Amino acid sequence: MGRLDGKVAAITGGASGIGEATVRRFIEEGAKVAFADRDRERGEQIAAELEAAGADALFVQADMQHAAEATAFIQQAEAHFGVLHILVNNAGIRMYQNVVDASEESWDTMLAVNLKAYAMCAKAAIPAMVRAGGGSIVGTASIRSIRAGSNTVQYDTTKAAVAGLTRSMARDHAADGIGSLRRFLRI
Template sequence: MRRLEGKIAAVTGGASGIGEATVRRFVAEGAKVCLADVDEERGAAVADELNAAGGTVRFVRTQTQDEAQCEAFIRAAVDAFGGLDILVNNAGIRHYQGILETDNTTWDRILGVNVKGYAFCAKAAVAAMKKSGGGSIVNVSSNRSTAAGGNMVEYDTTKAAVIGLTRGIAYDHARDGIRANAISPGPVFTRFHEKRAAALGKTTEEFIRGFGQGGMMKRPARPEEIAAAILFLASDDASYITGINLMADGGISAVDPDSLNTWLQQGVTAS
């Protein structure tokens, strides 16, 4: 039995990385999917490939910081497929800088995509879900929602804000049969890191060296592993779960780095 048979889903940032893996998994599980992205070429290519393989997928070019475009995206899903059961807010951007480098323009840009874009899509989705008797919203946050990693003060701020947004929606719309949950991935190797490595003049191997080493599992996630956790929260398997922040971080948030250092100083190594 496919876990999203007959469901209608909207996924933002679906042309790459975690969002693309989520679109692919949702289609494999029987959902009809509308995906939004600024990247027209890749978004259309993902939709074309999945449709050619028998899926039902629509791509809508969308800049999620624009409320009217978010409304049009959700409306496109409803008009094409007849309703909306699932929204995955995933489109996100990063800036690498500390508080002294921030300015109003970069704050507006990152808050616009990472927070207001989620809220705009959620607003339109909640209205649609209320009409069809309920639904599930999954907001992709980050392990940076609960822990700082340095030099990303704006990003960290937005990812913490996503948790508040999620709880607010969950509280207000539980009575409408709508669940809202956040997921906080740890390091996941995606196209974003390929671009970042190139910008820094590094190979991707050099750039991702050390990725995930602070967690128990000592490796980054594959996008498909995060998509599987998103699927769980989106599906009826999570029917009694709302308002949570699911850490999908290979145990990073569960490690006490101080105790790890103490053990290492004593010459005790992890097996």
């Protein structure tokens, strides 16, 4: 018996790295998983492999910097599986610049992918989790949420903001049964 049996999760940035590992681990633990990524080729490859192994997985190609695509991903996840319990906000990018070098355009991109998309996915997911009777939201932050690196001012800023967003959402939506993943993992 898996620790996520019967649960449905939506995971962003699921076509490589930490996101892909999370998709695979959640499936091992019994979850049904919808995962989004901008990399269609890799996402479809992983979904086909998981399906061939008997897993219940849905890949959605989406560019998280566009709010409409982030929202549509969450809506597709709930529509496909009929319910949504877990959101893992994970897709993230890094740029190597200090505050003097960084352009306005690069700030817009970093904030859109690493922060705004996390809020937009949560905005769509929380009502679905309330319909499901409760849920959990995980945000992939970083040591950079609390410690500065060199020439990664935008990354460090967005990762600190992810920690703040997660704390704020936890406070605002605890009464709706939205909490940490511990509630499902029984840890």
